[in-house]
Amino acid sequence: DGGITQSPKYLFRKEGQNVTLSCEQNLNHDAMYWYRQDPGQGLRLIYYSQIVNDFQKGDIAEGYSVSREKKESFPLTVTSAQKNPTAFYLCASNWGTNEKLFFGSGTQLSVL
Amino acid sequence: AQSVTQLGSHVSVSEGALVLLRCNYSSSVPPYLFWYVQYPNQGLQLLLKYTTGATLVKGINGFEAEFKKSETSFHLTKPSAHMSDAAEYFCAVSGSGGTSYGKLTFGQGTILTVHP
Numbered sequence: 017d018g019g020i021t022q023s024p025k026y027l028f029r030k031e032g033q034n035v036t037l038s039c040e041q042n043l044n045h046d047a048m049y050w051y052r053q054d055p056g057q058g059l060r061l062i063y064y065s066q067i068v069n070d071f072q073k074g075d076i077a078e079g080y081s082v083s084r085e086k087k088e089s090f091p092l093t094v095t096s097a098q099k100n101p102t103a104f105y106l107c108a109s110n111w112g113t114n115e116k117l118f119f120g121s122g123t124q125l126s127v128l
Numbered sequence: 129a130q131s132v133t134q135l136g137s138h139v140s141v142s143e144g145a146l147v148l149l150r151c152n153y154s155s156s157v158p159p160y161l162f163w164y165v166q167y168p169n170q171g172l173q174l175l176l177k178y179t180t181g182a183t184l185v186k187g188i189n190g191f192e193a194e195f196k197k198s199e200t201s202f203h204l205t206k207p208s209a210h211m212s213d214a215a216e217y218f219c220a221v222s223g224s225g226g227t228s229y230g231k232l233t234f235g236q237g238t239i240l241t242v243h244p
Contacts, residue, residue: 020171049231056137058218058234059172074231106171117164117232119171 018043022107022120028128029094029101037092037123039107047112048090052076053104053122062105065090066112094125102126130155130221134235142243147191147206149238151219154200161202162220162232163193172218178202189213214242 020041029035041048047066051059061074065084079098084090090109094101104124108117135150153159160179164172176187183195189212193204202219216239220232 051234056236058132058236059232060234061231064231108171116174116177117172119173121171122169124169 020107020109020118020120022105022123024123025121027123027125029125030128032096034093034095035125037094037105037107037125039090039092039120040088041090041107041109041118041120042088043109043118044087045109045111045118046087047110048084049108049117050074050080050082050090050092051106051108053106059106062092130159130233132219132221132233132235134217134219134238136238137236138239138241140241140243141209143211144208147204147209147213147240149204149217149219149240151193151202151204151235152200153202153219153221155221160222161193161195162222163187163191163202163204164218164220164234166216166218166237168215175204175217209240209242211242211244214240216240 023038049064050062053059060076062080063082065071068087071082071084081093104122106122107120110117131154133152162177163175165175166172175191176185178185178195186192191206216237218237219235222232
């Protein structure tokens with residue numbers, strides 16, 4: 017079945033550590049997105065990519081980095097510069113011109 | 129610039145009662161409007177969307193929403209709540225036009241509780 021796979025489901029970060037969240041899709045979508053979800057705040061856009069080897073900052077990109085070397089993959093790195101990383105991270109994708117987003121099941125990141 | 133306000137972070141209804149979740153938006157261009165549902169520890173699933181045309185939009189699971197431009201609203205309704213409707217619901221807006229590309233602005237979410 018086609019879909020978006022996020023891994024791991026739970027992730028713990030130590031002080032000063034960079035961690036990478038995986039997002040893979042087999043829907044042949046051009047565009048991919050990372051959102052951060054905090055309780056009571058809805059979803060906020062971190063980064064998005066419309067095509068391979070290109071990506072743009074969203075509303076809260078500071079402390080995060082991404083790459084888009086393959087159409088299927090859009091990993092998110094939470095760097096040590098992100099001082100409040102505890103959140104639920106959602107990856108999504110679409111064809112770009114179709115506004116419907118398909119979401120993965122998320123990664124819960126916590127700080128040790 | 130776009131924004132979404134969902135009125136009420138928690139809504140509680142009895143099974144079989146009307147569900148009404150409120151959403152107001154602001155947008156400098158004609159909006160595309162969406163309602164998504166999220167079950168615990170899962171991603172979001174599209175319930176329905178409004179782009180152009182008919183202002184009353186029907187979605188999955190018996191939900192519908194009406195786009196009211198004069199009121200800048202897009203409230204979600206369901207005539208009769210079911211226990212399986214218990215979830216968190218998000219209203220979202222994006223600009224109409226090619227450059228938006230899924231850059232949705234989400235509301236804060238409304239948790240729906242359904243009592244037997």
